[in-house]
Amino acid sequence: xxxxxxxxxxxxxxxxxxxxxxxxxDSQVTMMFWYxxxxxxxxxxxxxxxxxxxxxxxxxFVIDKxxxxxxxxxxxxxxxxxxxxxxxxxxxxxxxxxxxxETQYFGPGTRLLVL
Amino acid sequence: DQQVKQNSPSLSVQEGRISxxxxxxxxxxxxxxxxxxxxxxxxxxxxxxISSIKDKNEDGRFTVFLNKSAKxxxxxxxxxxxxxxxxxxxxxxxxxxxxxxxxxxxxxxxx
Numbered sequence: 001x002x003x004x005x006x007x008x009x010x011x012x013x014x015x016x017x018x019x020x021x022x023x024x025x026d027s028q029v030t031m032m033f034w035y036x037x038x039x040x041x042x043x044x045x046x047x048x049x050x051x052x053x054x055x056x057x058x059x060x061f062v063i064d065k066x067x068x069x070x071x072x073x074x075x076x077x078x079x080x081x082x083x084x085x086x087x088x089x090x091x092x093x094x095x096x097x098x099x100x101x102e103t104q105y106f107g108p109g110t111r112l113l114v115l
Numbered sequence: 116d117q118q119v120k121q122n123s124p125s126l127s128v129q130e131g132r133i134s135x136x137x138x139x140x141x142x143x144x145x146x147x148x149x150x151x152x153x154x155x156x157x158x159x160x161x162x163x164x165i166s167s168i169k170d171k172n173e174d175g176r177f178t179v180f181l182n183k184s185a186k187x188x189x190x191x192x193x194x195x196x197x198x199x200x201x202x203x204x205x206x207x208x209x210x211x212x213x214x215x216x217x218x219x220x221x222x223x224x225x226x
Contacts, residue, residue, distance in 0.1 A: 004158070042119070043159070043204065043216040058213070092158055103149065104214060106158030 002027045002097040004107035012113045013083055020079045021110045023093035028073035030096070033104065034066070037090040046091075049076050083114045118142050119207050121217035129225050134192040136220050138205035141186065145207040145215075150179060150190045153202045153219070162203075163190070195224045 003026040013019050023032065034046040046066055047055040055068040069077045080087050090111050094104040120139045128134045136150075146167040151159035165172040165179045165188070172179050178191045192199055202219045 001161075009156075040218065042117070042218045043206075043214075045213050048213075094158075103161050103164060105161065106151075108156070108158045111156075 001105050002029065002095055004093065004095060004105060006091075006093060006107040006110050008110060009108065010111040010113075012115065014115055015084055017083055018079055018081045019083065019112060020077050021091055021093075023076045023078070023107055025074045025095055025097075027097060030073070032070065032076045033094045033096075034068065034076075034078045035092045035094060035106075037092065037109075039089075043092065046078070080112065083112075085114045088112055088114045117218075118145075118215045119205060119217045121205060121220050123220050124218070125221045125223070127223045127225060128195045130197060131194045134190075134195045134199065134222055134224065136190040136192075136203050136205075136222065138188050138190075138217055139186055140188075140207050140215075142207070142209070142215075143183075143186065144209045146210055147208050148179070148181060148188050149206045149208075149214075150177075151204040151206060151216075153204065159204055192222075195222075197224045197226050200224050 005024045007022045032049045035043045037043045045058050046061045047057045049055045049068050049070040051070050067079045090109045092109045094106045118141050149164040150162045152162045153159045163174050163177045163179050165181050181188045200223050202221045204219045205217045206214045208214045
């Protein structure tokens, strides 16, 4: 499986500021995904990021709020913009890797608290 | 709309006994189902999966059962070990489409 790292692992931010989360994979992957897990909730897909094209956002998520970059096949960033306490969540990146495209592998997550 | 549901938020089992975690889904188009395990401060780790063409898949102590008519799957862990204590998520997808996750069941295996 791929080794996935995320930075930062956690952060405490003030309302109205923005935070950029980085996701690094040790192998080249075509598709990278960003999820959010709010307290007591399931993992919810925010967007799919393919290298060389605009990210595809799921219903309820917009690019202005969650801009995503995918500059190459091993790296992506998710920015949480103009944060409010409702954005407090765990943010996870994941990839589909190798011959098994049915399984996603996750990074360790970024725990965000917005005051 | 929660397409994948785990109705038990927590489960406690004695070491050596069987742990049974349950999951229900609503979309009959799902054709692939997975279980993930998550420790605190870590991302979910893939555990076991099953295709909709099967009704059982076994990997060591872990077995997943799929009942398509009931839209229900379960994960059996036998024998349960303290190291199995974690949050377990079930997930489902239709091939080529996004994953849908349940809310998780926190398993505690008591030594």
